Amino acid sequence: MNETSLKKSLSKLKFGGLRYFDSIGSTNDEALAWAAEGAADFSLVVADEQTQGRGRLNRKWFTPKGSALAFSLILHSSEAMRPYLSRTVGLAALSIAESCSKTGLDPRIKWPNDILIDGKKIAGILVETVWSGDELDSLVIGVGINVHRASIPPRELLQFPATSLEHELGRELRREDILFGVLDSLVRWRERMGRDEFIKAWEDQLAFRGQQVQTFAGTDIPVMGELLGLELDGSLRLLDKHRNSVVVRFGDVSLRPSA
Numbered sequence: 001m002n003e004t005s006l007k008k009s010l011s012k013l014k015f016g017g018l019r020y021f022d023s024i025g026s027t028n029d030e031a032l033a034w035a036a037e038g039a040a041d042f043s044l045v046v047a048d049e050q051t052q053g054r055g056r057l058n059r060k061w062f063t064p065k066g067s068a069l070a071f072s073l074i075l076h077s078s079e080a081m082r083p084y085l086s087r088t089v090g091l092a093a094l095s096i097a098e099s100c101s102k103t104g105l106d107p108r109i110k111w112p113n114d115i116l117i118d119g120k121k122i123a124g125i126l127v128e129t130v131w132s133g134d135e136l137d138s139l140v141i142g143v144g145i146n147v148h149r150a151s152i153p154p155r156e157l158l159q160f161p162a163t164s165l166e167h168e169l170g171r172e173l174r175r176e177d178i179l180f181g182v183l184d185s186l187v188r189w190r191e192r193m194g195r196d197e198f199i200k201a202w203e204d205q206l207a208f209r210g211q212q213v214q215t216f217a218g219t220d221i222p223v224m225g226e227l228l229g230l231e232l233d234g235s236l237r238l239l240d241k242h243r244n245s246v247v248v249r250f251g252d253v254s255l256r257p258s259a
């Protein structure tokens with residue numbers, strides 16, 4: 001992948017701007033700075049390698065040279081999107097899942113921001129925001145996808161098993177084609193963010209539905225229950241052992257070890 005091959009593969013999409021880097025600290029940092037300087041809607045930052053890739057809560061995201069997709073998309077919060085901003089991570093997750101499905105794989109969304117194939121992490125999403133005063137100005141959707149086998153980090157560096165698209169499919173892929181697939185899907189889902197079918201499609205792809213899970217949301221005490229689905233704002237709905245519905249707004253979800 002290089003700037004020329006990328007621009008060629010993405011030529012059907014209308015970008016506000018496009019910046020490509022052979023190597024960068026973090027595409028999200030670049031996109032946040034660009035958005036603060038007034039980047040146009042649907043501007044994209046792509047890098048072949050990240051040296052300071054970030055996950056949530058200051059966790060690290062590995063993007064070795066020549067092997068993965070690392071990009072950040074800047075979206076302006078349009079009037080139509082504004083009531084549904086809490087669905088933004090779903091917009092990215094659905095778009096990644098849909099484009100993975102088109103390669104023949106069966107992806108699942110581990111709420112809120114991981115994409116799994118066969119129970120292993122293939123992609124992660126980091127949504128960040130840029131404010132002007134009290135108004136939300138732009139959203140930055142950062143996405144890392146493991147494409148070639150060399151993108152899979154060593155097991156000892158991870159809390160959760162990882163895989164790559166090529167490993168799961170057993171054939172070679174072009175990163176540019178995967179990126180086109182994700183963005184093309186995102187353009188379509190963005191227009192439907194406010195619809196019920198959006199929540200339905202997102203819910204249909206959730207990992208662990210109907211299973212006993214635990215979620216950790218900032219404390220050591222897990223919230224446990226059966227994973228039922230999503231609220232309209234994208235929060236997770238569980239059924240606890242007293243048969244009460246519990247809503248989880250943030251955190252990490254995993255299968256309950258003893259369940």
Ligand code: BT5
Pocket residue numbers: 025026027028029050052053054055056057059060061062063069070071072113114121122123124125126142143144145146151152153157158159160161162163
């Ligand atoms: C995420 O965080 O999964 C969000 C990752 C977002 C990365 C993109 S790349 C483009 C843009 N620029 C950035 O700087 N970031 C975004 P979280 O759920 O916190 O998961 C982080 C955890 O995933 C780490 O603690 C590792 O255990 C694991 N991990 C790191 N790199 C991985 C990889 N390449 N594949 C699978 N797991 C990984």
